[in-house]
Amino acid sequence: MKTKSWITSGLLLLVVAIVLAGCGSSKESSTDSATNSKTLTIGNATDIESFDPHNNNNTSSEAVLVNMFDYLVKNDNEQKKVPVLATSWEQVNDTTWRFKLREGVTFHNGDPFTAADVKYTIDRVAKDSALKQNSYFKSIKEVKVVDDYTIDMITDGPDPLLLNRLSKMGAGILPSKYIKEKGIDAFLKSPVGTGPYKFSKWTKDDRVELVKNDKYFGEAPKWDTVVFRSIPEASTRVSELLAGGIDIASGIPSTDVERIQSEEGKQIVKAPIQRVLQLILRETEGTVTADPKVREAIDFAIDKQGIVDSIAGGAGIVTRTSVTPGNFGADPSLYKQTLYDPAKAKQLLQESGHAGAELNMTVSSQYKEYAEVVAAMLNEAGFKANLEVLEPSAFSERYSSKSFKEIFMIGIGNSLFDASNNYNRYLKTEAAGETDYNNPKVEKLLQDALVNMDPASREKQYQEVQQILAEDRPAVYLFQMEGIYGADNRVKFTPRSDEMFYADDITSVNG
Structure with missing residues (x-):
C-alpha cells in the first residue's frame, strides 16, 4: 500500500515539535495546587483577552470570566436554562420579556446589585458596535427598569434567541455605579462582578488568580484560590501536570494520553x-x-x-x-x-x-x-x-x-x-x-x-x-x-461540552 x-x-x-518544546520549556513549580487542597490550578493554551465580558471573543476568556461575572440565566450541563441573577422570566409579547431579579446580591466591592446594573450592562453591549460581543446583542432595543428588581427587555423584532444570548459571554452583569464613578479603565485593572470568585491578580500571558467571594449569594465557593495559567505549548502543559504544577491541563495531544494514564495519580478525561x-x-x-x-x-x-x-x-x-x-x-x-x-x-x-x-x-x-x-x-x-x-x-x-x-x-x-x-x-x-x-x-x-x-x-x-x-x-x-484533558486524581472533573471551567463544578476528593 x-x-x-x-x-x-x-x-x-x-x-520534532514536541521534543523541542520539551527541551525548551522552563518548568515552574506550583506551591499551591499540589500542597493546598483549597487551591485549584488549571492550565490552558491561551490567556484571556481582558476582563471586559463585552469585549472578549474566545472560549478561553469566557471559561475564566464565568467564575467572576454572573449571567441573568445560565446553561446547566444539559443546556437547560436555570436562574442566576434572574429568579424568573416570562415573554410578555413577541418583543418584550420581563425578568424578576434576585434581591440581596452584592458586587465584590460591596455595591448592591439592582435593575440599574442590568440596564447599564445590556445597553452597553447592545449599543456599542466597537465591542466584540455587540453582534450577539444588537437586537435588544431597550431595557426598561420597572422597579429595583424588575426589568423589561425589549427587542427590535421577534428574537427566538434572547435567553440563549443572556446565558453567554457578553451578558455578564457589570457594576454600573463603580464604572460610572471610576471609569472603564479602572474597572479593567480591578474588575468587579457578583460571581463566586473575585479578582486577585492578572499577569498577562501567564496567569489569572481569583479568590473566593465569602459573600456570594449562592452556595459557598469550594476553593480558596483558583488559578488559570496560560501555557501555550502542549508539551509544557503535560510536564506541569505530571510535576504537580497544575491540577487540570486542557488540550492534551493524543501522543501524550498513554504517558499521562501510566503516571500514578494522574488521569485522562475526555468529552465531546x-x-x-x-x-x-x-x-x-x-x-x-x-x-x-x-x-x-x-x-x-x-x-x-x-x-x-x-x-x-x-x-x-x-x-x-x-x-x-x-x-x-x-x-x-x-x-x-x-x-x-x-x-x-x-x-x-x-x-x-x-x-x-x-x-x-x-x-x-x-x-x-x-x-x-x-x-x-x-x-x-x-x-x-x-x-x-x-x-x-x-x-x-x-x-x-x-x-x-x-x-x-x-x-x-x-x-x-x-x-x-x-x-x-x-x-x-x-x-x-x-x-x-x-x-x-x-x-x-x-x-x-x-x-x-x-x-x-x-x-x-x-x-x-x-x-x-x-x-x-x-x-x-x-x-x-473531542476535549482531552489531563487531571490530577485529587480533583473530580467532568468536562462540559461548552468548555467552561465553572470552578465549583470541580471538586477536591480530599473534601
Whole structure:
C-alpha cells in the first residue's frame, strides 16, 4: 500500500515539535495546587483577552470570566436554562420579556446589585458596535427598569434567541455605579462582578488568580484560590501536570494520553465539545481563493479522517457542517461526511488555472500540528502552501482585525447552541473584510431565521443554509473535536461540552 507522504512528514514534524518544546520549556513549580487542597490550578493554551465580558471573543476568556461575572440565566450541563441573577422570566409579547431579579446580591466591592446594573450592562453591549460581543446583542432595543428588581427587555423584532444570548459571554452583569464613578479603565485593572470568585491578580500571558467571594449569594465557593495559567505549548502543559504544577491541563495531544494514564495519580478525561476545526477562506476579489474551483480543490485535497486518526488519536468526527448534533438547526446529512479525493483535487486545481498558486495559511500555535499536515496535503495537490504560526495572543489580534490572507485555521465553538452562532459570520456585513462572502439567498435565509419564532421552519432555514455553504465553501470544515484533558486524581472533573471551567463544578476528593 502506498505510504501517504503527508502522514510521514506531518508525524515527523509533530515529534520534532514536541521534543523541542520539551527541551525548551522552563518548568515552574506550583506551591499551591499540589500542597493546598483549597487551591485549584488549571492550565490552558491561551490567556484571556481582558476582563471586559463585552469585549472578549474566545472560549478561553469566557471559561475564566464565568467564575467572576454572573449571567441573568445560565446553561446547566444539559443546556437547560436555570436562574442566576434572574429568579424568573416570562415573554410578555413577541418583543418584550420581563425578568424578576434576585434581591440581596452584592458586587465584590460591596455595591448592591439592582435593575440599574442590568440596564447599564445590556445597553452597553447592545449599543456599542466597537465591542466584540455587540453582534450577539444588537437586537435588544431597550431595557426598561420597572422597579429595583424588575426589568423589561425589549427587542427590535421577534428574537427566538434572547435567553440563549443572556446565558453567554457578553451578558455578564457589570457594576454600573463603580464604572460610572471610576471609569472603564479602572474597572479593567480591578474588575468587579457578583460571581463566586473575585479578582486577585492578572499577569498577562501567564496567569489569572481569583479568590473566593465569602459573600456570594449562592452556595459557598469550594476553593480558596483558583488559578488559570496560560501555557501555550502542549508539551509544557503535560510536564506541569505530571510535576504537580497544575491540577487540570486542557488540550492534551493524543501522543501524550498513554504517558499521562501510566503516571500514578494522574488521569485522562475526555468529552465531546462544540468546537469544530475549520479553514476559513477569503473570497475577496483578486485572491486565489475567490475562485470556487480552488476552494473545492482545497476541500477534496484534505484527508479529514486521516487527520483524526493520525494527529487527533481518533478523538474527532469528520464533518461538512459546523452545526453538530445537539445544536438547534443541525443537518445530519452533512455530519460524519468527507469528500477526500486527491486526484479530483489536482484536476480541479488544473482546471482553475491556479496550479502552483501560493496559499498563505495562518494558525494559532495550539493547532500547529494540524495545520502542518493540512499544508502538506495542499502541497501534494499542487498548491504552494505557506504556513504562518502565531502565538495565541497574536492570532487573536489578527483575528479581531480581520487581516488574514487567503486562509486561517481556527477551532470555533458554539456558545449559543444554535446554528446562528456559526453562520451569522456569513451575513454580508459580518463577512466584510474577513471572507467577503456574499450570497443573497443565504443572506435572506439568515436574516429571516433571526426573527422566526417557529422552530420547525427556522430549523429548515438553517439546514438550507448549510447545504448552500457546503457548495460555496467560505469555510472547509474538518472535524468536530473531542476535549482531552489531563487531571490530577485529587480533583473530580467532568468536562462540559461548552468548555467552561465553572470552578465549583470541580471538586477536591480530599473534601
